[in-house]
Amino acid sequence: MSAKVLPLTTKKIITDKLNNFMAQHSDNPTAQEFAQLLDFMNSEDQSHKNATLHEYVRHIDRLNGTDFPSAFGEFYQIWD
Secondary structure: OOOOOHHHHHHHHHHHHHHHHHOOOOOOOOHHHHHHHHHHHOOOOOOOHHHHHHHHHHHHHHHHHHHHHHHHHHHHHHOO
């Protein structure tokens, strides 16, 4: 799955947070990598596949005995 699948509202929150981080840490080379990630994520809207991504994550959790919402709580809260 791809970050392009995320809903536009989720992408906006991620974009705003990473832009804020990059502005505060412009001297950090990792911050520049985030710019590339944002460009990729926002280059295309595939949010119509979001339900499939949710199902995939639930399936992987069942297979591995993991709990994505607990492991990635902050992200899960903004993921529609």
